[in-house]
Amino acid sequence: MNPIIEVKEVYKSFKNVQAVNGISLSVFEGQFTALLGPNGAGKTTLVEMIEGIQKPDKGDIFILGKKWKGNEDELHRIIGLSLQETHFIDKLTARETLTLFAAFYDLGRQRVAEVIDIIGLGEKQNAYVVGLSGGQRQRLALGIALLNKPRILLLDEPTTGLDPNARREIWAILFYLKEHAQTSLILTTHYMEEAAQLCDNVIIIDKGRILKQGTLDQLLNEDHEEKIIEFTLEKTNQSVETLQHTIPLPIKWDPRFEKGILSVSRLETEIPAFFSYLKERHIRLKNLECRRKTLDDVFTSLTGRRLNE
Amino acid sequence: MNNSILPRQLLHLISALFRDIFRQPAVLFWGIVFPILMSLGLGIAFTQKTEVFHQVAVISDALPPGVSSHIDSFLQSHGTTIQPTEDSAHRYRISLTEDHLGKTTFTFLKTDSRQAMVLLKRGRVSVLIDEHDGTIRYHFDPLNIDAQLAYRKLSKLLGREQPVCPQENRDSIDPLTVTGTRYIDFLIPGLMSMGIMMSCMWGISYGLIEKRSRKLLRRMVATPMKKSYFLMALMIVRLAMNFIESGLLFLFAYFVFDITIQGNIPALILFFIAGNIAFGGIAVFVSSRTANTEIGNGLVNVVVMPMMVLSGVFFSYHNFPEWSIPFIQKLPLTMLADGIRSIFIEGAGFSETALPTFILLAVGILFFTTGLKIFKWH
Numbered sequence: 253m254n255p256i257i258e259v260k261e262v263y264k265s266f267k268n269v270q271a272v273n274g275i276s277l278s279v280f281e282g283q284f285t286a287l288l289g290p291n292g293a294g295k296t297t298l299v300e301m302i303e304g305i306q307k308p309d310k311g312d313i314f315i316l317g318k319k320w321k322g323n324e325d326e327l328h329r330i331i332g333l334s335l336q337e338t339h340f341i342d343k344l345t346a347r348e349t350l351t352l353f354a355a356f357y358d359l360g361r362q363r364v365a366e367v368i369d370i371i372g373l374g375e376k377q378n379a380y381v382v383g384l385s386g387g388q389r390q391r392l393a394l395g396i397a398l399l400n401k402p403r404i405l406l407l408d409e410p411t412t413g414l415d416p417n418a419r420r421e422i423w424a425i426l427f428y429l430k431e432h433a434q435t436s437l438i439l440t441t442h443y444m445e446e447a448a449q450l451c452d453n454v455i456i457i458d459k460g461r462i463l464k465q466g467t468l469d470q471l472l473n474e475d476h477e478e479k480i481i482e483f484t485l486e487k488t489n490q491s492v493e494t495l496q497h498t499i500p501l502p503i504k505w506d507p508r509f510e511k512g513i514l515s516v517s518r519l520e521t522e523i524p525a526f527f528s529y530l531k532e533r534h535i536r537l538k539n540l541e542c543r544r545k546t547l548d549d550v551f552t553s554l555t556g557r558r559l560n561e
Numbered sequence: 562m563n564n565s566i567l568p569r570q571l572l573h574l575i576s577a578l579f580r581d582i583f584r585q586p587a588v589l590f591w592g593i594v595f596p597i598l599m600s601l602g603l604g605i606a607f608t609q610k611t612e613v614f615h616q617v618a619v620i621s622d623a624l625p626p627g628v629s630s631h632i633d634s635f636l637q638s639h640g641t642t643i644q645p646t647e648d649s650a651h652r653y654r655i656s657l658t659e660d661h662l663g664k665t666t667f668t669f670l671k672t673d674s675r676q677a678m679v680l681l682k683r684g685r686v687s688v689l690i691d692e693h694d695g696t697i698r699y700h701f702d703p704l705n706i707d708a709q710l711a712y713r714k715l716s717k718l719l720g721r722e723q724p725v726c727p728q729e730n731r732d733s734i735d736p737l738t739v740t741g742t743r744y745i746d747f748l749i750p751g752l753m754s755m756g757i758m759m760s761c762m763w764g765i766s767y768g769l770i771e772k773r774s775r776k777l778l779r780r781m782v783a784t785p786m787k788k789s790y791f792l793m794a795l796m797i798v799r800l801a802m803n804f805i806e807s808g809l810l811f812l813f814a815y816f817v818f819d820i821t822i823q824g825n826i827p828a829l830i831l832f833f834i835a836g837n838i839a840f841g842g843i844a845v846f847v848s849s850r851t852a853n854t855e856i857g858n859g860l861v862n863v864v865v866m867p868m869m870v871l872s873g874v875f876f877s878y879h880n881f882p883e884w885s886i887p888f889i890q891k892l893p894l895t896m897l898a899d900g901i902r903s904i905f906i907e908g909a910g911f912s913e914t915a916l917p918t919f920i921l922l923a924v925g926i927l928f929f930t931t932g933l934k935i936f937k938w939h
Binding site for chain 2 (some may be wrong): 338
């Protein structure tokens with residue numbers, strides 16, 4: 253199967269900053285892909301090059317096998333996008349804004365009504381853009397991106413700055429699309445839950461490079477250690493050294509939060525072993541928490557930093 | 562590209578931009594009400610007769626002791642004694658009212674020669690008078706227009722030689738009240754031209770820069786929208802707004818100041834459109850690159866301020882040095898203001914306005930196409 257989007261060895265720099273540093277990736281028809289990384293990782297620059305807004309310094313980008321140059325009109329018709337931050341015309345209503353953009357695609361009122369229904373802005377369709385909440389504006393931006401029933405949807409941090417409810421509303425629209433439309437999605441985010449919940453394919457980016465990519469399961473289970481034990485100790489200063497040097501388990505110590513982190517594959521056997529090691533060395537726990545491994549843990553293991561730092 | 566949808570894009574853009582303007586009361590106030598208020602203020606200021614005041618120092622120590630002063634006796638017989646001040650113990654006031662020139666009031670301050678010089682230096686008086694061998698002597702700076710005017714009126718009042726009695730004004734004055742010769746006739750076309758320039762420069766230039774900084778342009782061009790249609794829609798909306806603004810200003814001036822258009826109206830409309838295209842094109846060019854509204858503010862001011870000062874909107878540019886006049890006459894705002902004035906008050910038609918119309922159109926098209934070529938959408 254040919255990829256719908258193909259990025260080949262792309263570089264882009266701004267003054268002294270190398271924003272994208274030799275990235276290659278492929279997205280296939282119907283696939284939802286997340287570009288996951290912290291702020292400044294190069295996600296927006298990469299997605300804007302795919303959108304045709306910016307030109308790569310080096311490398312090629314193909315959308316349905318075509319480059320942007322000379323194919324702008326054709327590609328604009330099959331792509332829907334939402335920029336990281338767009339202010340629409342303040343004194344147009346949500347419906348008027350959609351109608352204006354619909355006219356650019358030669359679409360009429362019926363499609364505008366359908367989109368209003370999809371994005372759930374029926375009650376607010378006659379409110380001025382300036383009077384919409386952050387979440388409603390973001391839904392409007394998503395609605396504009398959906399007007400032309402795009403084969404490719406490119407969303408740049410669609411839920412950044414939104415409260416949990418507003419975020420879930422956006423996710424619900426994207427779940428609906430996944431189920432009902434033949435759309436391929438590239439979504440940039442620094443929320444691991446968003447990537448985990450919505451996307452089939454996750455690409456972890458940092459400092460303009462791809463660190464790792466794969467399905468959620470592939471990323472989380474690569475080393476077969478899919479559980480995390482996090483714990484704190486009653487007497488931290490005395491115990492940490494003993495803990496790290498005498499217990500035969502790969503414990504990582506996070507000095508900022510005075511917290512130990514242990515990746516394990518089988519909780520039922522490794523927790524009792526951990527407890528008996530502690531008991532033998534007279535180390536007492538203050539707190540212990542077992543949880544599933546997350547993309548944030550994967551990112552931390554790759555970079556030593558957390559996603560939201 | 563499907564060409565049949567292009568006019569629809571343009572239509573929707575025009576409709577959206579119009580709505581955005583008409584839903585902002587402040588925009589309507591500054592675009593429509595403010596020019597009317599300005600014409601009202603300036604019209605009244607320059608059409609009503611005002612009272613003119615002149616202060617004159619009368620040097621009382623110039624005559625030898627015991628010699629009676631003709632000025633004194635004149636002031637005592639014709640003037641009204643008014644409250645003394647610390648500058649002068651004896652003050653008189655004489656008012657003259659002339660049919661067409663309004664009221665002139667002289668305040669005479671009797672003082673010694675040293676104090677008189679102090680008052681002159683402080684600008685409290687513009688003319689000093691004294692009496693020598695029965696003749697009145699006037700002392701003033703001949704380069705000071707106000708002093709010159711005071712002297713002229715004073716010499717008529719007191720007589721050039723022996724002051725005897727107020728001179729009767731036997732000169733006849735025929736005031737110019739014929740439509741087209743008044744200041745307001747000069748002002749209204751100037752205000753209309755300025756309105757077109759300001760509206761285009763701020764409405765289009767600043768609006769574009771703001772839309773760029775808010776990433777709206779970036780979002781719009783990520784669709785099949787034709788870029789030139791967006792800029793054309795801005796210019797068309799501005800042209801329509803300017804028609805409304807200038808039309809209301811004219812109606813106001815027609816009813817309040819009795820202003821009429823003496824020349825050819827279709828020529829005026831064509832010229833008006835050419836002026837809008839010229840400034841619309843300049844506005845697109847000026848806003849073609851920056852996304853910073855502070856820089857945009859500066860760029861717009863660089864264009865509008867020199868023309869506001871030089872192009873004769875409020876007063877004739879012929880007061881500027883002779884060498885600068887040919888340059889000033891080539892400024893777009895001067896061309897526009899001169900052209901609209903010529904149609905309004907000189908009765909000009911197509912033949913007189915053809916060349917400036919063509920030049921303004923060419924300026925607009927040149928700047929628009931250059932601006933579009935270098936325009937930064939992202």
